[in-house]
Amino acid sequence: MKGFRTRNGFTTVVDGMNLEVADDEFVSLVGPSGCGESTVLNMLSGLDRDFTGTAEIRTTSKGLPFSYVSQEPRLLPWKTVKQNVEFSLKASGVPRAEWGDRVMPLLTRVGLSGFENHHPHQISGGMQQRTALARAFVLHAPVLLMDEPFSGLDEFTARSLRQLLLELRQQETSTAFVFVTHTVFEAAVLSDRVALMSNRPSTVHRIIDVDVPLPRSYDDPRLFDVSRELTHEILASMKDTQGLSVDEAVAR
Ligand SMILES: Nc1ncnc2c1ncn2[C@@H]1O[C@H](COP(=O)(O)OP(=O)(O)O)[C@@H](O)[C@H]1O
Ligand SMILES: [Mg+2]
Known part of the structure; x- marks a missing residue:
């Protein structure tokens, strides 16, 4: 409750x-x-922990148990598309050596190849949300x-x-x-x-x-x-x- x-x-x-x-x-x-x-x-x-009952994510994974995408892309405006995705990896403690293999292939898959060095204000709302999806998926959270x-x-x-x-x-x-x-x-x-x-x-x-x-x-x-x-x-x-x-x- x-x-x-x-x-x-x-x-x-x-x-x-x-x-x-x-x-x-x-x-x-x-x-x-x-x-x-x-x-x-x-x-x-x-x-939010102020409730009765249980709400839990059961996982054996060592990384972050979840990633999150909201209605607003909530990108860091001073970082580029690529840096926003990398920041997600950095904040989750993923070693820098793994970033290269993960980031550009994913940005290509979400249709942002060629826009990786753009800042959020230089791309459309849809592309910002594509970036937000990439930022979430890049973590491979369960x-x-x-x-x-x-x-x-x-x-x-x-x-x-x-x-x-x-x-x-x-x-x-x-x-x-x-x-x-x-x-x-x-x-x-x-x-x-x-x-x-x-x-x-x-x-x-x-x-x-x-x-x-x-x-x-x-x-x-x-x-x-x-x-x-x-x-x-x-x-x-x-x-x-x-x-x-x-x-x-x-x-x-
Ligand atoms: N921090 C809060 N303090 C008081 N009421 C809240 C708070 N957060 C949400 N509520 C109320 O709880 C209900 C559910 O909110 P929310 O989960 O945001 O709804 P939604 O299903 O639209 O996402 C709403 O009636 C909202 O007004
Ligand atoms: Mg809501």
Whole structure:
């Protein structure tokens, strides 16, 4: 259980949540805004320890147990693209001798070859987020926590980054992903399982499997079916559906 003390007393945000993610699994958390998804990631990362129950990353890996990608790229503005990625390795204590093998191949893979010496203000928001993905993947951490990483991008840029994430994921076969999103189709495209969160005090009220093998195509009708099922569930769990049909809601 996790809550916050506020001026009006104590508000319970997450209660009775039970979710286990396997070593190589991609799980999305989808729920109404403010239901506590970022809070859950903070509990998992250890940033927030003020709760009852357990939130843990079980790993035998000696390095950092997780890396993190947020909505804002949060790059160091005085460092270049390459230096930002290298800084992540430095901060995690990876020996400099290993940097060369890791950084440029990864920057090439995320489409930033030729931009490695640019500073963040010289590249687009999408490229900044590609840099943030590289900075996270370069660590080979056993868990990747991602908090709405593409929600600040326009739809076409977000789409290309989702495609990239699917590709990176196929290469990092022993990484677990916990991915927060409010975009239902994004959850369907990327995930093995989607955990639907209820309103506060929130819990996982349903888990939906996405039974579509990788590599996935955006146009796979099975993903549309999953997306529709997710939307149904979310609308059914909302008190006020504003009289929208599922088709209308999906179109929004
Ligand atoms: N430090 C805090 N103090 C008080 N309330 C907080 C704090 N952080 C988050 N909350 C509240 O907890 C709820 C969940 O927040 P958050 O996890 O950020 O939601 P989201 O699901 O949108 O990521 C929100 O209602 C928010 O107002
Ligand atoms: Mg949040």
